[in-house]
Amino acid sequence: MGNAVMHRPFHRVRGLCCIAILLFAGNLGALEIHVAPLVVDSREAGTGLLAEKNPQKDLVRLLHDSDHQGAVSVTILPERKYGSPRSFLEAAELCETAGIDYLLYGYIKEGEYSWDCEIKLYVRETNEVAQLFFGRDGTDHYDRMLDELSKKILDYFYGEVGLAPYAPAPEPDRKIFSIPIHLGYWSPGGGEWGEVSIGIGRIESGVLFVPVSPLWYHGDVPWELETGITLSYSLAANDKEYESFLLHSLRINLPLLAAAELNADQSIVLGGGLSMQFDILNQDRQYYGSYTAFSAAPGAFVEADYRYRLNDTWKLGFRAALEFAFFADLQSNVLAGVYGLYEFAPLEPSKKGRNK
Structure with a gap:
């Protein structure tokens, strides 16, 4: 019954108009779409690849990750409560019962050599299947098939329905190196250090490495991971x-940082890492002459940064951190300062910095 509707152009146009009208009636909010559990047809029930997968959750995750404009809100329907609709009538009944306007439902089949998937979009207002989405790929490419299927679904809503100009996410940047140069103030504390010493200044530099940027999205915010090695020098006096x-x-320092890009120019960074600290104390004692002492201890740190992109290769930022050194008496250092970050990609000489 649903397939027959697809061959009537008038109904298809009416479905598109209905979606667009309801979207504008909702003050241009995100279009709420529900995804029912897919009917699963595995070649070896309970033992095939689908026994380890959840196509419904995987599809919703891909739709969410790919929808960078955020015009579509995708919700999972629990299988225990609603089951997997197999027909047009079951989909219509589910939407009436649950008060759902737009429902994606269908099946996924695991064959001997390929995956086959068919997803239908049911629209309650017009009581029809407005669109069919098909996916097929080799058995080694489950993720690729669902990824392409999710893009077809978003292309439909952004392109044919016209929710917004649809621009697929650009290819991620890879193998990005950066050189940080930190300048700031530190205040040693813990034990007697907080009482007898005053921090003068601190400088830190090294190399940071970003394997892939962005690595993931949280909503429409891209995130990346940075790691590397840095060396710092701090000076304090009595x-x-x-x-x-x-x-x-x-x-x-061996940092592991997570950076979130708030917009094209601004980002925040959260993270921490492990350290090894070496202290050299030079003291001029009033009656006993000069004295030098050396000590070393492992440590750790946490930090939060703000960065502003100045151009393709430079960022400026502010940094606050808390360091620990595990001497016999725990030493804790408070850091604050500014820094510059120079980025480059040595394996891609034709690319000048990152195109943000």
Whole structure:
């Protein structure tokens, strides 16, 4: 019954108009679409690849990740409550019972050599199947088949229904290196350090590496992971009430940072990492002459940054961090400062920085 409707152009146009009108009537909010559990046809029930997959959740995830404009809101229908509609009548009944306006339902079949999938869009207002979406690929390409199917669905809503100009996400950048240069203030604390010393300054630099950017999306916000190695030098001196000394503190840091791009120019960074700290204390004692002491301890840190893109290769930012060094008496350092970040991709010489 649903397939027959597809061959009547008038009904198809009416379905498109209905979707568009209801969208504008909703003050241009996201179009809410529900996805029913797909009917699963596995070549070996309980033992095939589909026994380890959840096509409904996988399809919804891909729709969500690919919808960067956010004009479509996709919701999963629980199988225990609604089951898997197999026919036009079952889909219509489900929509009436649950008060759903737009429903995606269908089947996925695992053959000996290929996947086959058919998804239908049922529109309650017109009581018809407005569109069919087909997917097929080899048995080794389950994810690719669903990814292409999700793009067909979004192409329909963005292109034919006209929710918004649809622009697929650009190809991610790969193998991005950057050199951070941090300048700031530090305040050593913990034990007696907070009482006897005053931080003077700190400098840090190294190399950071981003394998893929973006690595994932949370809503329409792209995220990437950064790792690498940095070396910092911090200098502190005695409080005026204590004997003269200088504290030289070196740290080797192994950061793991998650960066979220808020827009084309601004991003925030959250993360932390492990460290190794080496302290050298030079003290001029009033009656006993000069004194030098060396100590080392493992450490850790957490940080939060704000970055602003100045051009294709440079970012400027602010950084706040809290460091720990696990000496016999725990040392904790508070950091604050500014920095520049120079980005480059040595494996792609023709690409000048990242096209943000």
